Amino acid sequence: MNFLSKRLSRSVIVVCCFTLAALAQTSAYKGPRTADGKPDLNGIWQAINTADWDISAHASEGPHIASEGAQGAEPGGIGVVEGGPIPYLPEALKIKAQNYRKRSTDDPEIKCYMPGVPRAVYQPFPFQIVQGTKMIMISYEFAAASRQVYIGAAPDGDESWMGTSAGHWEGDTLVIDVTKMIDQTWFDRAGDFHSDALHVTERYRPLSADAIWYEATITDPKVFSRPWKMSMPLYRHLEPHPRLMEFRCAEYIEELMYGQYRKKPNP
Amino acid sequence: MRYRTFFAQAIIVSMAATASPGQTPAKSKSPANDPRTPDGQPDLQGIWNTMTVTPMERPRDLAGKEFFASEAEAAAYGKASSDKSKAGIDNGIGSYNEVFYEFGATTVKTRRTSFITDPPDGRVPPLTPAAQARWQKEQQIRRRRPEGPEDRSTSEQCLVFRTAVPPMTPWAYNSNYRIVQSKNQVAIYIEMVHDVRVIPLDGRPHLPPDVHLYLGDSVGHWEGNTLVVDTTNLSGKTGFYGADENLHVVERFSRMDGDTLLYQFTVDDPTAFTKPWKGELTMSAAAGPIYEYACNEGNYALPGILRGARADDKAEAEAAAKKAK
Numbered sequence: 001m002n003f004l005s006k007r008l009s010r011s012v013i014v015v016c017c018f019t020l021a022a023l024a025q026t027s028a029y030k031g032p033r034t035a036d037g038k039p040d041l042n043g044i045w046q047a048i049n050t051a052d053w054d055i056s057a058h059a060s061e062g063p064h065i066a067s068e069g070a071q072g073a074e075p076g077g078i079g080v081v082e083g084g085p086i087p088y089l090p091e092a093l094k095i096k097a098q099n100y101r102k103r104s105t106d107d108p109e110i111k112c113y114m115p116g117v118p119r120a121v122y123q124p125f126p127f128q129i130v131q132g133t134k135m136i137m138i139s140y141e142f143a144a145a146s147r148q149v150y151i152g153a154a155p156d157g158d159e160s161w162m163g164t165s166a167g168h169w170e171g172d173t174l175v176i177d178v179t180k181m182i183d184q185t186w187f188d189r190a191g192d193f194h195s196d197a198l199h200v201t202e203r204y205r206p207l208s209a210d211a212i213w214y215e216a217t218i219t220d221p222k223v224f225s226r227p228w229k230m231s232m233p234l235y236r237h238l239e240p241h242p243r244l245m246e247f248r249c250a251e252y253i254e255e256l257m258y259g260q261y262r263k264k265p266n267p
Numbered sequence: 268m269r270y271r272t273f274f275a276q277a278i279i280v281s282m283a284a285t286a287s288p289g290q291t292p293a294k295s296k297s298p299a300n301d302p303r304t305p306d307g308q309p310d311l312q313g314i315w316n317t318m319t320v321t322p323m324e325r326p327r328d329l330a331g332k333e334f335f336a337s338e339a340e341a342a343a344y345g346k347a348s349s350d351k352s353k354a355g356i357d358n359g360i361g362s363y364n365e366v367f368y369e370f371g372a373t374t375v376k377t378r379r380t381s382f383i384t385d386p387p388d389g390r391v392p393p394l395t396p397a398a399q400a401r402w403q404k405e406q407q408i409r410r411r412r413p414e415g416p417e418d419r420s421t422s423e424q425c426l427v428f429r430t431a432v433p434p435m436t437p438w439a440y441n442s443n444y445r446i447v448q449s450k451n452q453v454a455i456y457i458e459m460v461h462d463v464r465v466i467p468l469d470g471r472p473h474l475p476p477d478v479h480l481y482l483g484d485s486v487g488h489w490e491g492n493t494l495v496v497d498t499t500n501l502s503g504k505t506g507f508y509g510a511d512e513n514l515h516v517v518e519r520f521s522r523m524d525g526d527t528l529l530y531q532f533t534v535d536d537p538t539a540f541t542k543p544w545k546g547e548l549t550m551s552a553a554a555g556p557i558y559e560y561a562c563n564e565g566n567y568a569l570p571g572i573l574r575g576a577r578a579d580d581k582a583e584a585e586a587a588a589k590k591a592k
Contacts (some may be wrong), residue, residue, distance in 0.1 A: 034449065042449045093368035113564050116462075128465050130454035132312060132447040133305060137454040139463035146463045148445065148456060148557070160559040162461075184564075241471040246480045250425045250563040254416040261573035263414035263580065 005183025029172040030076035033208035034131060039206040040127045041136075044237040044244065045215070050077030052109075054190035055122075055230060056086065057162035064104035074189075080122070082229045086192065086242040090152040092223040105191050109259065114145040114161035117178045117200050118230060126178030126237060128244050136167060136174070141244045149176055159186065159196060174204040195222035243248045301492055301522050306450045309492040311520055314557060315444045315528055315550035317437040318371035319428075321509075323546065325381035325389030333389070340489035345373040369440040375401045375549045376527050382436065382546035384531075391544060394509045399540040401510040409506075412576045416569055421505050423494050423569055425562035427481040428459035432505045433498040433516040434532035434546065444550065446453045453487060466496050471497060474500045477511050483506065495523040526552040539566040 032040040049060075057079035063072030088096055099106060109115060115123055126142040136149040147165050154166035163181035167174055178200040186193050203215040213236040219227040255266060270339075300308035335341035349372035356368060359403035379391035394402060408418050418552070422428045422438075430438045435457070443458040455464040466487040474484040476499070487494055496518040503512035514536040523529040528550040535543040 017391075035307075042452055111563075114559075114561065128452075129464075130452045130463075130465055131449045134312075135445075135447050137445075137447040137456060137463060137465075139454065139465055141395070141562070144460070144462050146456060146461045155556040157558050161564060162559055162563050226318050241467070241469070243467070243474075243484075244465065245481065248426050248481060250566075253563075254424070258416045258570055258573055261415075261570060261577055263577070 005073060007132075011166075014162055016255065019130075034133075036133050036232055038131070038169060039174075040131065041174065041204065041206065042131045042214070043243045044128045045125045045212065046124075046126040046237065047232055047234055049080060049122060049232055050075045051080045051122040051230070052119065052188055055080050055188045055192055056190070058190070067186045075250055076248065080230045080232045082231055087225045087228055089223060089225055092193075096191050099186065099191045099193055101191075103189055103191050107187065107191070108185055110253070110254045112143050113184065114143050115140075116161055116181050117147070117163055117165075118202065119185060119187055120145055120147075120162070120214070121202075121214060121234070123231075124197045125247060126242070126244055139244060141247045143247065163200070170203075172206060174202075176202040176204070178202060179187060192222065194218070197222045204234075207233070208240060276460045279338070294460065304448050306448075308448065308450075308489060309494070309522070310448065311446050311453075311494060311522070311528060312448055314553045314555040315446065316434070316442070317442040317530070317548055317550050318369050318372055319373060319375050319381060319437060320345050320352075321375045321379060323382045323436060324391060326384065328379045332380055333387070336376060338378070345371070348372070348575045350568040352411070363440070367440055369442070371437075375547075376523065376551070377547065377549060379547070382548050383544060384547055385545040388544075391508050392540050392542045393541060395541060398509045398511060401511070405506060412579060414574055414576075416573065418567060419569060419572065421481070422459070423572070425566050425569075427462065427505060428457070429505065429507070430459045431457040431462040432482060432507065433464075433465065433485065433518055434534060435494070435518075435530070436548070441560060443553060443555070445555070445557055451520065453496075456504065456557065458557050458560050459502045460560045466494075473497075474538060476500070479503070483514075490519075493507070493519050495519050507551070509539050510534070511537045523549060 006255065029039050032232070034040050034042075057116070058076055060076040061074040063069060064085060065072055092163070114120075120127065120140045120142065123140075123142050127138055127140040130137040131137070134186065135150050138147045138149060138150065140146060145162055147162050149165040151167050154164045156178065157164055158174045159180040159182045161182060161184070163178040165176050165178050167176040181198050183194065183196040197220050198221040201217040204225045205213045207213055213231065214234050215229055215231040216231045217227055296544070301556060303314070335344060349370060352368070352370040377471060383391065401531045404430050409420065411418065413419055414494045416424055428438055429436055430442050435444070438459055441458045445456040447454045447456070451468045453466045453468065454460070455466070457464070462482065464482055464485060466485045468487050468489070468580060470488070471486055473486060478484070478500055479502045480500055481502050481504070483498040485496050485498040487496040489495070498516045498518070501510070501512060501514045501516070502516065507514065514534065517533045519531040523527050529547060531547040533545045534540065
């Protein structure tokens with residue numbers, strides 16, 4: 001094959017791949033790529049929304065603890081759930097309502113428990129992606145939670161707080177199947193919940209060098225009548241030298257959890 | 268009940284994670300053959316385990332002996348140490364049993380008799396008088412009947428383990444690491460407890476000196492095939508041989524052979540140690556995988572210890588009242 005025809009065939013391949021990619025995701029990513037040709041997601045990201053308070057549309061609300069005043073109040077939000085109310089099964093809807101009533105004491109976030117997926121993505125804390133070829137490490141500031149995302153099959157294991165993550169690339173979109181999450185995490189402070197049958201399919205579709213369109217499809221036949229989806233943009237931290245700080249909240253819940261066992265109770 | 272189940276799971280999965288350290292990828296012949304990442308950087312990625320019988324400080328009965336003379340001598344010492352550790356484990360009530368502990372049965376691969384390489388006696392240099400006083404006070408608090416959660420170590424509080432804090436040294440179990448690299452970042456995932464040190468390679472400065480983090484602030488760069496990581500802004504709260512928040516650690520990660528990393532560190536803390544010191548250990552390739560070690564989520568030990576202390580308080584008070592009658 002001479003040089004020209006080599007070039008031609010390569011451009012045919014490139015064109016056809018771009019067409020497929022365009023069909024699959026309706027936008028062609030033009031940002032930086034890693035040495036192995038994937039969109040470069042390395043860096044620090046954060047959602048800017050109020051989904052951690054309530055993934056559904058909600059007006060603002062006063063504080064649970066009066067002394068916290070405006071600082072403890074809940075900001076409103078247009079919601080991140082696509083297409084109407086979350087399709088709870090009738091029994092599950094009752095549990096959700098009960099969770100909502102007891103949310104100021106029962107949300108596992110209060111005890112600094114690892115938030116699970118997708119909540120870790122939209123808590124009001126940044127997270128960091130380190131993108132290897134065979135594994136993508138995601139480190140979350142809240143509770144030092146983390147995920148080892150396998151590219152390809154993930155090894156078998158028991159259930160855990162952050163689940164088992166098996167990723168693959170569909171064009172320029174990183175798709176991660178998250179399974180084996182325990183039933184002890186909530187989706188938000190409003191008591192939205194799931195069972196141990198939860199299966200989350202995450203899609204990270206880069207819009208530019210600095211923004212990702214994030215989707216999480218929630219499948220859990222014990223709790224919901226059909227799969228449903230959350231979606232939101234994630235934004236890159238652009239300040240010079242961004243880094244995660246530590247939020248080792250296990251330290252901040254000691255008074256709540258163990259204060260009763262102090263020799264001299266705190267004033 | 269549920270909670271107990273979760274803690275049991277955390278134990279089981281973390282045991283599984285370390286079932287077979289030492290299963291290895293192909294050996295590299297020489298540094299020139301060392302694997303590279305797609306970015307052309309030395310590839311240190313994989314799962315690494317630091318379990319060993321070799322201690323930080325050279326045992327007194329090995330004074331003057333920097334290395335074991337042969338593989339056979341090192342192996343014999345490893346087995347003897349392992350047997351001794353096992354004999355010391357109380358398999359009844361009180362702590363973990365023999366299945367849980369992983370002290371290992373081998374020395375570091377360099378056949379050194381201590382991690383510490385400098386001073387040549389293999390011992391931590393003397394503390395400054397102020398650090399000595401602080402250390403003794405900390406030890407007194409640790410040994411007394413706990414008055415609150417702060418009296419216990421950062422590991423019992425599920426805050427941070429010594430396996431994660433630079434210089435990273437082995438724990439009694441789960442001394443597992445996974446390294447993932449990208450062009451400008453190296454991530455070190457530490458099993459205890461699902462911590463990730465992300466080391467930037469972009470030449471940035473350290474955080475302002477008055478900011479202190481349990482894992483400190485690490486910045487890195489490559490020197491040939493060696494990853495050099497400089498860490499300051501540490502907390503001084505993790506009980507590292509009397510070090511305080513002025514601790515400055517430099518770590519060097521390099522390939523010793525296809526299935527071993529050499530991990531070297533220097534420790535400098537002028538307000539704690541009377542002189543800087545150095546050490547090294549080896550990290551062995553392990554098959555993994557590493558599972559999530561949920562610690563805070565299943566921490567029954569800490570409230571158990573504190574409740575026990577309060578029960579002792581009560582019993583003591585009752586005994587005293589009885590005596591007074």
